[in-house]
Amino acid sequence: MGQILHGSATTTHAIRTAIQRSCASNAALSRELGINVKTVAKWRKRQTVEDVRMGPKEAHSTALSVEEEAVIVAFRRHTLLPLDDCLYALQPSIPHLTRSLLHRCLQRHDISRLPGMEGDKPKKKFKRYPIGYVHIDIAELRTAEGKLYMFVAIYRTSKFAFVRLEKKVGKMAAAQFLRDLIAALPCRIHTILTDNVLCREFPAA
Template sequence: MEIKLHANATTTPRVRRYIQQSAKSDRELAQELGISVATVRRWRQRQDVADRHTVPKTTRKVLTDEQSLLINWLRQKLQLPLDELLVVVNQGMQQPISRAGLDRYLRGVGQRNEDEGRALRGKKALKAGAQPGTLALYYQRISLLAADGGEQHLLWAEEKVSGWLNARAFAGASPVLVVNWLKELLSHCPGGIQSIETENKKLFGNSESQTHPLQLWCQEQGLTLQQPALPQMERVLRLESELAQLLPAAENLSLDAVLQAICTNYNQQWPQKKLGDLTPAAFWLQHRKD
């Protein structure tokens, strides 16, 4: 009968049975059989003499359906280019997917060619005459499981030339909260702000709402408030999995804490080729216009 052993096996089934039935000490058996004491102890603890399968008992796709949904949302709504999306997926979501693998995935869901018409960023934006200092504001309702906080209101700002990000999650949202968030945000910006672009939503006001808190605050700060055609967000982004399954770094942390950590790493620790191998924070600081 043919016996199939593991490639690195140092014992046969007969030797393993002998070890299990012997009354000798572990060290005596190891010296007698020319194997390690650890090997003797391992086979003495087992009831069988067969090699165990090395294939994982459960196999898992690189991306779950919920993670795919989140990646699609980041791509469509934040319009993250491939390299930036790769950083978020690898380091923010802690999913080990290659650039080529992510590119194939985006092609498969019809999102790979969305780079066309995207606003210039980094060195190319500077050559085109753009300067850092314009924030684009976005808002999104997110429905999480009750254990993760239930409904959350996501606010984030993106500096359009450097890609610098700031994101927070709140239990509620109002125009006054937006202003307070921006006041706190300004203290973390690497450079000055000249203008703000917003979605055309009640939360941010519009050109006709002259008494809107955000409009009044921008006037006080001497900031231009514009409302170009920014990507419209889904009314509610529903995530049916636990937050820690989507973002392993989120275990025992709130969504707000995770977002702040990801933004800090993204801004300060992830250099990008389009930024001259600088981080978004360093690029904005180097080319700031105060």
Template sequence: MTDEEEAWVSRLHKKARTTPEIRREIQNSKLPATVLARKYEVHRHTIRKWRQRDSVEDASHRPHRIHAPLTPQQEAIVVCLRETLLLPLDDLLAVVHRFIHPEMSRSALDRLLRRHGLSNLKELIAAKEGENAPSVERFNGRIAEILKTTRFRSSQDLERALMQYASVYNHQIPQKALGYISPVQALKDWQKKRPELFKKRVYNLTGLDTF
């Protein structure tokens, strides 16, 4: 390495606790981590970190993958799901991850909903009064009734009961806003029409309600 290169490396790593040369020494040393930590005045975890690496360069802090945005068609499906099923943000994100875009972030989904004026779920439910809002309220009310009137022996029993009820609601109860078909059937119909917009096949299985 030339003097100019050494000076450049020194400037690049002047704020680092260890230089590339020290990191190489750590990797090649047979001394215990505690001894090296005292020698270089760093934490022993730093010693272990550089021993586990082949390179002496700092890891990049940039994202490993650039997340591709939704296509206009996929975005339209997400909007339709929000408007018809009135899913909370986290529930909608789970559906998007499983069936449409597995890498979409929560913040990106929130921005999408805001762009379409769909960020306030309470306002959406209020706007649907007389249509599908009562069904949502009945769904939530029935769950509340189950919790009030049923004594469960364990958390597993409670989880099993809620899963069974959610399965019935999602697979067997027709929704007016969906043309009197179940939410899962609506997803299956959409997938049949536009399969390229889905990343995973929609199955009529209870397991899909566990995410």
């Protein structure tokens, strides 16, 4: 199998091996091999003859902030909605989010595949509800700038998702979220479902 070298490499694996095994000085090897003395010193210090991977140590987006990625990841894990449903629900909060940006973000965090796909555990199915049932939950996100709270509502009949980010959880934020949710839905809400204690802040529907 052929060796793969960095585009700017001035040495081969054989030369690097010879440098690491040689007892000659760096200056002597530099003259003998016709390469820079710093290159000799670099390969003499290393434990391998392979090039070091270039670029960022950890993959990250140049279009999405750390906070936006945290929201996307939390929303996906919380709702288990398909890609396009996630995109539709998140775009009001992240206007520059595109389908390709979303897909790459999910891939980076190893959640691009939903449970229930080939090789995974079966996806837990929602219980069937008649029109008018909405499940509301609140997830706490920790970012470099502090805490954010993600309000999530899922209309049980159609799986329509509505999401909002808030810096604080309280009656004012909860009431405004509920008003905006009611305005976004074509049908009247008559029952709110939740298993989150924070959702007690929501007024009765």
